[in-house]
Amino acid sequence: FMLTQPHSVSESPGKTVIISCTRSSGSIATNHVQWYQQRPGSSPTTVIYDDNQRPSGVPDRFSGSIDSSSNSASLTISGLKTEDEADYYCQSYDSSSPWVFGGGTKLTVL
């Protein structure tokens, strides 16, 4: 299966942005979705795990959700800050593919 993300999104500081991740086959609700943030020149870090859980240290401006009707997951970032500018990757799995990453979304905060 594949995970499809928009190539890029942009929004102004203080606003809210939603990044989608659509699963091509199999139910999005069957296997957990993770979200990683990768700032330029840095390693990825987890911002959401198991669909909607935030690791300690990640601000509550970040939230994750699942929508079975569109077979997609979403990462919502509210109160955008310039420091949120990064690439964001969704990731999930199925019984035959342990780690499948989406293609990544470049978030620009302008």
Added chain:
Amino acid sequence: EVLLVQSGAEVKKPGESLKISCKASGYKFNNYWIGWVRQMPGKGLEWMGVIYPGDSDTTYSPSFQGQVTISADKSISTAYLQWSSLRASDTAMYYCARPTSFYHSGGFYSSGVFDIWGQGTMVTVSS
């Protein structure tokens, strides 16, 4: 503090061999899987494979099976990724990362989030 510290950048010629490392600290190395993830220049993340250092059980992504070898040395809490003959297309950043869980049996898999990442090792292959 849980850390994965990777070896430094490498510049190699096509056909050469290479082994890069990922040293773990702050947790019981033997008890957690460690994976490798490739990121080609300007591209996304690709899972390559994982190893359980406790018994060296290794699972590869079909895309990387036969192209690389993953190993681990429990005595020094270090995982490795190696190539026997590099190609220009191997030019990429390589990350080691620790998943919270991994289960496999008879071709069935389930996996957890990569919660700890190394700083990455840039490998450049050029003649």
